Amino acid sequence: GQQLNQSPQSMFIQEGEDVSMNCTSSSIFNTWLWYKQEPGEGPVLLIALYKAGELTSNGRLTAQFGITRKDSFLNISASIPSDVGIYFCADGNQFYFGTGTSLTVIP
Amino acid sequence: DAGVIQSPRHEVTEMGQEVTLRCKPISGHNSLFWYRQTMMRGLELLIYFNNNVPIDDSGMPEDRFSAKMPNASFSTLKIQPSEPRDSAVYFCASTTLTGPGNKQFFGPGTRLTVL
Numbered sequence: 001g002q003q004l005n006q007s008p009q010s011m012f013i014q015e016g017e018d019v020s021m022n023c024t025s026s027s028i029f030n031t032w033l034w035y036k037q038e039p040g041e042g043p044v045l046l047i048a049l050y051k052a053g054e055l056t057s058n059g060r061l062t063a064q065f066g067i068t069r070k071d072s073f074l075n076i077s078a079s080i081p082s083d084v085g086i087y088f089c090a091d092g093n094q095f096y097f098g099t100g101t102s103l104t105v106i107p
Numbered sequence: 108d109a110g111v112i113q114s115p116r117h118e119v120t121e122m123g124q125e126v127t128l129r130c131k132p133i134s135g136h137n138s139l140f141w142y143r144q145t146m147m148r149g150l151e152l153l154i155y156f157n158n159n160v161p162i163d164d165s166g167m168p169e170d171r172f173s174a175k176m177p178n179a180s181f182s183t184l185k186i187q188p189s190e191p192r193d194s195a196v197y198f199c200a201s202t203t204l205t206g207p208g209n210k211q212f213f214g215p216g217t218r219l220t221v222l
C-alpha cells in the first residue's frame with residue numbers, strides 16, 4: 001500500500017522557535033492534508049493543499065504542496081506550548097496517514 | 108454540535124472475548140471511517156462507508172473484525188474473538204461526500220486493551 005514517511009520523527013524545541021517538518025509519498029498525490037493530534041484525542045485537520053506548488057497558511061502554520069506532488073511541508077512559526085502534539089500528513093481521501101512528527105515545545 | 112461520539116472510551120477485555128465499539132457520526136455526514144492507531148503501525152484505515160454502504164474493507168485485518176452501519180447515525184466495529192495484538196486506539200471519523208480534502212471529523216477514540 002501507500003507509504004507516507006514523515007521527518008523528523010520527533011522534535012524538541014524551545015518556545016518561540018520555528019518548526020519545519022515534511023512528508024514524502026511513494027506516489028503522486030492530488031491533495032495533501034495536514035492533521036494535528038493532541039494526547040487522548042483524535043486528529044484535527046489543520047490545512048488542505050490542492051495544487052502542486054501551492055502555499056497555504058493558517059495562522060502561524062504554513063504548508064506547501066511540493067512541485068513533484070510526492071511531498072509536502074509544514075512550518076510552524078514562533079512555536080508556543082499549545083503546539084505540542086503529533087502532526088500527520090495524509091492523502092486527500094484520508095485513506096493513508098503519515099508516520100507522524102511528535103512536537104514538544106519547552107517553555 | 109456534539110461531534111463524533113464513540114463509546115466506550117476505554118475497554119479492557121480478556122483474550123477470546125467479543126468486543127463491540129460504537130460510533131455516532133455527525134448528523135448530516137454521509138461518509139464514515141474506522142481507523143486503528145498503534146505505535147508500531149501508526150494510523151491505519153480499516154473500513155469506510157458511504158451512505159451506510161461499506162465501500163472498502165481491505166484494511167480490515169482479519170475475519171475476526173467486522174463493521175456495520177445499520178443507519179446513518181450509528182456504526183459498530185466488532186472483534187470476535189479478540190487477541191492481545193488487537194490492543195490499540197480505534198477511531199471513528201465522519202465527513203460529507205464532497206470530494207478529496209473535505210474536512211473529516213474524528214471522534215475521541217476507544218482505547219482497547221486485550222489481556
